[in-house]
Amino acid sequence: MNWDVYNEKCPTRIVLDRIADKWTVLIVVALENGTKRFxxxxxxxxxxxxxxxxxxxxxxxxxGLVTRxxxxxxxxxxxxxxxxxxxTLVHIFESVREWAERxxxxxxxAQGDYDTKAASEAPDE
Incomplete structure (x- = not known):
């Protein structure tokens, strides 16, 4: 079967939601070096x-990403x-974490520049 994450009915979106979650990223990276308790x-x-x-x-x-x-x-x-x-996600998530920190x-x-520009362009009320 050909999966297509861009198709709104494709079940790969469920997986994308899971792996794009910040808590998932942090948990997977935290478990990289072995078993941990809650x-x-x-x-x-x-x-x-x-x-x-x-x-x-x-x-x-x-x-199927974690065993309990x-x-x-x-x-x-x-x-x-x-x-x-x-x-299989560890390397990907480590790269994302490193990118964020770097x-x-x-x-x-960029956020400060955007906010300053947006505030100066806001219409007077």
Missing amino acids: GELRREIGGVSQKMLTQTLRGLERD VVYASVPPKVEYSLTELGR NIEDVLK
Whole structure:
């Protein structure tokens, strides 16, 4: 079958939504070096809420990008790791992260220039 992400009915859009999400990028990169527990991920990924981390991990598991292992202990121990499919995203996401860090100053300058120009062109009320 020929998949076409530009077709609004193509299921590849579901995958594109998943991998274009900032939490997905950060989780995949955080799991690059091995298995982590939920709390470790939450501490490492600043700003992610418990709810968002849970939702994203479930989606990644459903899509076959992350595995979740629950150990029968008290309290239960849950660990997350990348699948082979998930590992195929690491290099891509690392490149995106590096690009963002390398170019943030230019982006911030462009945003400031745009905002200044937009403010000067705003009609008087």
